[in-house]
Amino acid sequence: MPINYEDNIYEVIRNRERCINCRVCERQCANLVHKYSAETGEMVSDSMTCVDCQRCVSLCPTKALKIIKNINTYRDNANWSESAIKSLYKQAESGGVLLSSMGTPEPYPVYWDKILINASQVTNPSIDPLREPMETRVSLSRRPQNVERDGEGNIVNTIKNALTLSVPIMFSAMSYGSISYNAHKSLAIAAKKLGIFYNTGEGGLHRDFYEYGANTIVQVASGRFGVYKDYLDAGAAVEIKMGQGAKPGIGGHLPGEKIVDDVSKTRMIPKGTDAISPAPHHDIYSIEDLRQLVFSLKEATNYTKPVIVKIAAVHNIAAIASGIARSGADIIAIDGFRGGTGAAPTRIRDNVGIPVELALACVDTRLREEGIRNDIALVVGGSIRNSADIVKAVALGADAVYIATGALLALGCHLCRSCHLGKCNWGIATQNPELVKRLNPETGSVRLINLVTAWKHEIEEMMGGMGINSIEALRGNRLMLRGIGLTNKELEILGIYHAGE
Amino acid sequence: MKKEGQIRIPSGCAISGIINKDGRRIDGSGISKSIAVMHDRSNGLGGGFAGYGIYPEYKDYYAFHIFFTDAEAKRQCETFIESHFDIINQSELPTKKIPEITDEPLIWRYFVTPRPAKLLESQLDEEEYTLRCVFVMNTRYSGVFVFSSGKNMGVFKAVGFPEDVARFYRLDEYAGYSWIAHGRYPTNTPGWWGGAHPFAILDFSVVHNGEISSYDANRRFIEMFGYKCTLQTDTEVITYIWDYLVRRKKLTLTEAAEVIAAPFWEKINAMPDKDRERLTYLRTAYPSLLVTGPFSIIVGFKGGLLALNDRLKLRSMVAAEKNQTVYIASEECAIREIESSFDKVWAPVGGEPVLVRLNGDLS
Amino acid sequence: MKKIYVQEEWCLKCRLCEYVCAYANSGCENIVFALKNRPISPRITVEDDGKICFAVSCRHCDDPSCLKGCISGAISKADGVVRIDKNKCVGCLTCVLSCPYGAISVGPEGTATKCELCIGNAGGTPMCVRFCPNRAIICE
Incomplete structure (x- = not known):
């Protein structure tokens, strides 16, 4: 089997002290991240398929879950960022065009945040x-x-x-x-x-x-x-x-x-x-x-x-x-x-x-x-x-x-x-x-x-x-x-x- | 420091207006007394007047009142005028040296009529031709400002208190059937005389109290149609709006008032069909000419005056009537100063214009 | 008196209602203490046959069979709410058998328990209604 270059971007963190094994997370995850193990009597999570949609976090009645960025770290490189490397691996694996959804997450300037609004003082009444x-x-x-x-x-x-x-x-x-x-x-x-x-x-x-x-x-x-x-x-x-x-x-x-x-x-x-x-x-x-x-x-x-x-x-x-x-x-x-x-x-x-x-x-x-x-x-x-x-x-x-x-x-x-x-x-x-x-x-x-x-x-x-x-x-x-x-x-x-x- | 035109200067003000409906002409001393009472509403940084019916002997000619900063500006501008207009008469505007008024520019008056060949070539009507020439003079030549360009009317304005401005321009020597006046309280030093009020284009002149919050929306709209807001004042843009709606778009003065101080939608929706249709149309067709924020304005035009408050009536304005004379002012005291008893005195409702016209065609 | 209704169209069978119900009736302040490592006895249960699912709890019937069959007089109905007095309940479970909806169960103390619209709890809206993520349980 070839080497799997993919690694999970997110990691599900479960607070065992708070988890009551109600399995709501399991029932709500279409990506099959959460699973109840009858053997150990505990919930286990497979972060590989997690997309960080926060559904399980929102529905967990005891707030026992959180999703964090996987802290597994590649060597720092200001030019070849981790996401740049991972994208490349993905394409080397699939030979396909990368697909994404929703608006770009890249840090382009947001001009709305660089514009300020006026208000009246003295010469003109506010309403x-x-x-x-x-x-x-x-x-x-x-x-x-x-x-x-x-x-x-x-x-x-x-x-x-x-x-x-x-x-x-x-x-x-x-x-x-x-x-x-x-x-x-x-x-x-x-x-x-x-x-x-x-x-x-x-x-x-x-x-x-x-x-x-x-x-x-x-x-x-x-x-x-x-x-x-x-x-x-x-x-x-x-x-x-x-x-x-x-x-x-x-x-x-x-x-x-x-x-x-x-x-x-x-x-x-x-x-x-x-x-x-x-x-x-x-x-x-x-x-x-x-x-x-x-x-x-x-x-x-x-x-x-x-x-x-x-x-x-x-x-x-x-x-x-x-x-x-x-x-x-x-x-x-x-x-x-x-x-x-x-x-x-x-x-x-x-x-x-x-x-x-x-x-x-x-x-x-x-x-x-x-x-x-x-x-x-x-x-x-x-x-x-x-x-x-x-x-x-x-x-x-x-x-x-x-x-x-x-x-x-x-x-x-x-x-x-x-x-x-x-x-x-x-x-x-x-x-x-x-x-x-x-x-x-x-x-x-x-x-x-x-x-x-x-x-x-x-x-x-x-x-x-x-x-x-x-x-x-x-x-x-x-x-x-x-x-x-x-x-x-x-x-x-x-x-x-x-x-x- | 930037002078007016390079920056926008908000101002507080006093306004006053008089019209004799029977066309009887009165000199400028009455209006000067009236505005002088409201001395504290201005701060000595601007005052001015407009009189209608003051040039009966030249009533068919455009009377240009022009400020020049120097002789060179005057020479350039006159070359332009000569090539576009036939000059019937030109002279220095009569003034009187007084210590309260200083730093005056060269102030000249020209009675002109468009050169027929040029007018024909331009394919414009006479008024549009003249208006465009005024904008060319005001924008092309530095140190030139045409501050009055109507027929049988004239604007007189300066940096100073209005009563001093009246003395400076010797207004007691003019006689008109209507007068409007302005005392200005700018929050900044204007730097020159152009920014004083009234503001005028062709026969329209406007005095205004308040600071409009819609200024840039109005300005950016009106500038699409050849107007140039060279002074960045509210009054300037309001003047152009009147010209645009009434002269260009052929709205009546009342309809124009319905655009500028449009009733609230809630009110429009409760109106009878005919009014609702008209007002819905006007608000939808000219949304960018709605003027918001506090204002009281008096608009002078050939044969009448129109006074209008913003729709919330955020500025004071009082009107009064005695026999054939109608008075309008920021404060009632300004009217009582020149007329002790009235047939009627009232505070016009916000957004509802007070329109006074001469009886018959007396203009 | 308001009743609890279920809109099966919107039930996600997440079973949150069961857990919050158990918590509401546990007497515990903390949800983790109330539910962790304990058998829970919710008064609402999600029925699911693979095709249709919805939460079932006491209907507070107009003419409740459970009340009629109760041999100890523990079940009463007042203000539209059918309640069980656990001090009077002898645990015969006749009510469990007679309820046509299967809405009564045996509580941790061996007595019969059922939904009492959270009127004895923190008050206001029943917990299952408050916490249903999809408005599949409503109280009107």
């Missing part, structure tokens, strides 16, 4: 959101160039298909297939109750969820899975997915084992076949082709729904966004390179694309330079982690944000980044019925609602502090931001001053 009205409602749509009036001179409301959100947050695209039925249901219920939108992702829309259509964005991706007339008609908006922040330039691949009964029906592909989304849309090889698809979808939906074009944040994003703004699309969604994924080649996830903060700033600036920023709404996603990130995104110029990783965390995800293995112990990124049932949408949706409600309160507090009582007065209000520890170039791209200036 208490508990006493005064505070508005977080936003409308996403194209905005008209000219005011139209009827015969009597009254203004005609020509904006008929705006997406109206109670708070500038939407759940971004995660397909049914990559996440479970119950995860989708949780998102749908929460979106409806919150007055916001969730996004089907590219896997079609399960029949059961058509009732949430008024709060659903249906996605059309390069694989066109599950796209047909009823699907387009079901949603409140149609999103063309051109790219994804975690894997710009490549398509998607949902392995056959995840294409179970309902997933196959919803995607309209045979059971057990791999669902492969091509890297490009094969009817879009340039910007003028995109315009055709935008208008095809508008024709198909009788011009009743806004069309969103979602793109990954790449180097020439500003020019691309400018082209999209002129394509007839109503909304541009930009997905930053720290955004999540159900599965992506590791090297692409960790090396391709740019941070969403810079993408947002340069797109907003460019669209303003061209005088077309008001024509289109801008939504950004790709690692929005809290309400302060949202305030900063809006002040940089976003109309709203997309959250996905954050939403999954609310549903229990512990970011073990093993979605591609299909054995999600939290019932989120799996199609195994035994695991799927672990996510009760009744509790899941409540947690999502709690999260967005809490963020709404915090956004209101921060707006109030700045003396702003409506979110539209925050949008693009970059004077409310200051950079901290940023270079002149970074400040120039972000279009903000340094703290102290």
